[in-house]
Amino acid sequence: MDKHALLYEGKAKRLYKTSDENLLIAEFKDDLTAFNAEKKGSELGKGALNNKISTQLFRMLETKGIATHLVKTLDDTHQLVKTCRIIPIEVVVRNIATGSLTKRLGIPDGTELPFTLVEFCYKDDALGDPLLNDEHCLILNLVKSESDLEELRRLGREINTILKSFFAHRDLILVDFKVEFGVDSEGNILLADEISPDSCRFWDVHTKEKLDKDRFRQGLGSVKVAYEEVLKRILAQ
């Protein structure tokens, strides 16, 4: 399957058309951005690591009944995915308070939340991905009905339950993550985009060392080493 016209270029991926309108090729880039692209960088090999990590996690989630857009890995940095219309809502799922939540509500960093928190953010860089409530989502026509929002919340929680346990077995705490969903030509909601250390926070259970994009955000160094460690633990049986 060959890449045809570039359909979309995001901060970490490019999407290309293919000869089949139901399939797209996603290319994982080495670029890193933070703080709504105010901080920019690049890490050689990061795209290939995220492609491998996301492929493993999507396949694992598929075996647990989560429908995803992933068809197959093509090479180090490319995946074949099902064409879908991305719902412009970032579904953020949190187990532990950190990042923007601590800044917004003053909850001390590292506080374990009494229950899993699901937040919706508007996928709009120009607006800085603002937090949305249900009524905002409906007023902006981001989804058709309240039941679609319930489904996104249910899927976010279910993915969290599966991933939290998967990573706990690998001595990693799943602190929080962001997922995106798309709707395919038949109206099915599919997990899309990626799940990787770019979009999740992982802390080592023993040392609490950060093994995710916070290493880049906070200038801690060893970004690639951390992503390699996450892949190594995912591949460990």
Ligand code: UDP
């Ligand atoms: N996240 C993401 N893309 C975004 C915003 C957040 O992948 O545009 C992820 C982020 O990696 C973290 C979670 O969502 O795992 C919660 O991020 P937070 O709202 O704390 O954002 P930040 O601290 O990065 O502003």
